[in-house]
Amino acid sequence: MAEIRIEHLRKQFDDFVAVEDSSLTVENGEFFVMLGPSGCGKTTTLRMIAGLELPTSGRILLDGDDVTFLRASERDIAFVFQLFALYPHMNVRRNIGFPLSCQGVPRSDVRRRVEETARLLRIDHLLDRPVSGLAGGDRQRVALGRAIVRRPKAFLMDEPLGTLDAEFRELMCQELRQLHNRIGATTVYVTHDQLEAMAMADKIAVMNHGVIEQYGPPQEIYDRPASMYVADFIGSPPMNFLPFRGSLRRGTRQVRLNGATIDVPEIREEGAEGDLVLGVRPEHIRFDESSKIRGKVVDAEYLGTTQIVTVTTGHGTIKARIGADRPADPGDTVGLTFVASRLSLFAGGSGRAVRTELHDGGRNG
């Protein structure tokens, strides 16, 4: 078990800065997801934690010990690549035990630990079967078993489900999280898939161009994004952005968009002015004929209980998630209102979130 702390970590490849002044703490037993598009620096960060890359500057602490320049093999961390490669000529038992046998662990210990691991993964009934005859899900479990049998201080996983077909990916997502709940080992997991991140993480770090834009519990990142980048990356469909010009002062509770007055959470910082952006999650939009914000329905995606309605307005295209019982047909003209207490505001130029009572109150409803 371990706490992982990185401090001012930076990695430069020639003139390309892969990771820029990153600091974060992964607490003991936490399932920590690093999320971002390809090239954002998440894999490089993971490889530095593993000892597969050396940082240009900054420190990595494992349980308080500085391991920045220790070899990978001296860190007691397991790095899990994609979860599919098994040795086809070995049975399940030998596949899982392989990392231990390689380390020269006595055979009786190997046997005991393999059986423990198999019970944890609920594949103990398969131990003496050849891997070639196993169903897909069981093959993944064996591959996972090989990673966890060593019981390292921490697991580092780099898009381990990337090559699986979609249905298996969802299943393995749940299984990985359940497994984590049982063994509680500190895990750092890298993915570009926000749904995987939301479903599995205790905390998420959202990365962009080598910088950690925000890290925290999934719901906090969703409800109180620190930047437009984060707001856009998390959520499907993502947050709607409505640009406007104006000025925000401490205590401001309303903004004006093209003549419509909109209530917003109270501003709790000195303010911002000029190009500003109102951020509205699709589920915080209501249809209301009396609203001055009007638009035309161009598409309705039926989802059973809810539907996602795409509306073109004078403020751009807006996607709303509303009840499926509310009629919304392409061509309809509708009025839109927003749930005031849940709105975000951003400075247009930097994309930085403007601090409001939402941030102070810790409101999560």
Add this chain to the structure above:
Amino acid sequence: MAEVVLNGVTKRFGETVAVDDMSLTVADGEFVVLLGPTGAGKTTTLRLVAGLERADAGSVSIGGADVTGTEPAARDVTFVFQQYSLYPHLSAYDNLAFPLRSPARRQPEAAIRARVEEVAAMLRISSKLNNKATRLSGGEMQRVAIGRALVRNPQVYLMDEPLSSLDAKLRGDMRLELKRIKKDVGATILYVTHDQVEAMTMGDRIGVIRDGRLVQIGTPRQIYTDPDDLYVATRLGQPAINVLPQGVLPDGGAPAGAATVGLRTEHLRIRRAANGEARGQVDWIEHLGDQSHLHISLDGRRITTLAEPDSGLDVGDKVSIEVTEPLYFAADGTRIRGA
């Protein structure tokens, strides 16, 4: 574009019946989604239409012509596979142009260029046309793969989970894109997926497949609100439909023979209980970002619903549960429709 008709099609692989007496008509210009889990026979069905598999029984016709014994190349269909397979040494442009350059449908290069650019614009990859396939991101590669199917104007498009390797946002964009393409070109599309969101949002009709059989086919709304059996009811809906033995909750007027009750969020009214009317208790509230799921325990059973954004409910709250017009099923899973 053309109508596709499967008539009593059966396909066996050894002992396994992959597709079992399947009859299905995809109308000219219709977008039909076959929905089912891995191994249900949906990909085999597509491959039968494409001619990549031969039916053991039954017939396949496209545009009124029987093609059951016709070679794939002569069927005038295009197939988009789940794992996009591009020619890595070619540019995005040349990958897109490839189907148009086949000797069978030789076209002047200017016409090819016009068509490739048109499709690239539709898929928003115009700026990537000169990139080598290997220099594209996963999403771009998949759009090129879809584009390669679109450059031709075949009678039928067959698509096998084409969006499953994309991330959530791109998947959302591509869903709308495919719908738009369908509308713009009037394409006949047979699309298979295990993803209920894709099925519900894109399909004119959804065919639910189980064990090689077509269990029910209808519009997304029909399939969701009026399922023929419990299996179909459980395939759609997030959170999944709650299934309770009949009688656990008072509902007033269960039809004769009802063994189980299916309850979706919209069949339940959950409110903080006033004195003495408590039926359940909020166990936990699962925050999934855009939605929250309310987990309620009820006499040792569990009910999961979509939490109303403003319900004000908290973990530990005692709640009353009111049921309106739920779905009833017989012991064998068949739907019993109310009087």
